[in-house]
Amino acid sequence: MILKSQVEWALHCCAILSGLPEGRYLSTKALAELHGLPKEYLSKALQSLSQAGLVHTTLGPSGGYRLARPPAEVSFLDIVEAVEGSGRTFVCNNIRANNPCRPKGFCDTGPCAVARVMWQADEAWRNTLRGVTMADLGQTLSQEIPPDIWSGTFAWVLKRAG
Amino acid sequence: MILKSQVEWALHCCAILSGLPEGRYLSTKALAELHGLPKEYLSKALQSLSQAGLVHTTLGPSGGYRLARPPAEVSFLDIVEAVEGSGRTFVCNNIRANNPCRPKGFCDTGPCAVARVMWQADEAWRNTLRGVTMADLGQTLSQEIPPDIWSGTFAWVLKRAG
DNA sequence: TTAAATAGGGATATCTTGTATCCTTAATAG
DNA sequence: CTATTAAGGATACAAGATATCCCTATTTAA
Numbered sequence: 001m002i003l004k005s006q007v008e009w010a011l012h013c014c015a016i017l018s019g020l021p022e023g024r025y026l027s028t029k030a031l032a033e034l035h036g037l038p039k040e041y042l043s044k045a046l047q048s049l050s051q052a053g054l055v056h057t058t059l060g061p062s063g064g065y066r067l068a069r070p071p072a073e074v075s076f077l078d079i080v081e082a083v084e085g086s087g088r089t090f091v092c093n094n095i096r097a098n099n100p101c102r103p104k105g106f107c108d109t110g111p112c113a114v115a116r117v118m119w120q121a122d123e124a125w126r127n128t129l130r131g132v133t134m135a136d137l138g139q140t141l142s143q144e145i146p147p148d149i150w151s152g153t154f155a156w157v158l159k160r161a162g
Numbered sequence: 163m164i165l166k167s168q169v170e171w172a173l174h175c176c177a178i179l180s181g182l183p184e185g186r187y188l189s190t191k192a193l194a195e196l197h198g199l200p201k202e203y204l205s206k207a208l209q210s211l212s213q214a215g216l217v218h219t220t221l222g223p224s225g226g227y228r229l230a231r232p233p234a235e236v237s238f239l240d241i242v243e244a245v246e247g248s249g250r251t252f253v254c255n256n257i258r259a260n261n262p263c264r265p266k267g268f269c270d271t272g273p274c275a276v277a278r279v280m281w282q283a284d285e286a287w288r289n290t291l292r293g294v295t296m297a298d299l300g301q302t303l304s305q306e307i308p309p310d311i312w313s314g315t316f317a318w319v320l321k322r323a324g
Numbered sequence: 325t326t327a328a329a330t331a332g333g334g335a336t337a338t339c340t341t342g343t344a345t346c347c348t349t350a351a352t353a354g
Numbered sequence: 355c356t357a358t359t360a361a362g363g364a365t366a367c368a369a370g371a372t373a374t375c376c377c378t379a380t381t382t383a384a
Binding site: 004005006020038040042044052058059061063162 | 339342343344345346350351352353354
């Protein structure tokens, strides 16, 4: 059970978009070059973000993506769910209902005990991701990346931002 | 990102094995019938449990599986990891290292900030699963399943246990 | 001693999902 | 008008999940 690599891509792209000045846009091409990713396929991940309403887009030259909300209002969970879907990692096929010792329909009253525990773990996972935003990530990054490299990347992005 | 159905199977099988009297064994065939599962394929899941040391096996007629440890010492996490592996759900491909603005080798000092957050969520997931044992599950089940059905299944199992 | 039942595991087949590329369309800026 | 962009459909390929079959060694029961 491994998350798609698109999740990683989307997170890093949103991190970059978080540093983009108000009203500027960054294209798929620029994001792909910056991360060394296949442009066409990265585009699919960005489309997922768009459909989820996390980013805003414009067409034409100088077009591209920007965050649709302030970085403090975009959580890891938002991004992960946009790409990976919001379904649970554990699917209960209710195999307890196949137990020949149980009357038909007996197991229709609610989710089984096994599923409840697994879903509880899912919730713990989600809660952690819900608690970290792009603003938090930006703060962390700005602290652990040397100022010259940080501003170098910033300049690189601005040169390509429409 | 969905867990294999074998995880569900393994959990339910261990729940049954938890109720097995000391020294008795239950075969793949019986476990497959009880849950309505393909015997041959379920066997693969049980082999995973065996390789992880969670269950003990015997050969021959009246052979099968029993828990290798007391139910209170077998956690959900043990079983999930036995089937699904103990790797992280988020794989960091270190795409930040492709950033043309960063000197080569700059990103070798440790995991990136994005991965650290994702791994923190993984840990929250694991911690939840580590905190629930087969003994806990047995208690829950015995409380929510009517006594007659509970003992009916128990009798069914004993009739087939070697 | 023999026969039946068992776990273990290898080989294979199929289906789903993830990954990746290509192409067309509509919109937009210069 | 032209170049550039996002969106999305079609397709191809690789990897993983699901499932079945078959063979072997072992052990119990008759």
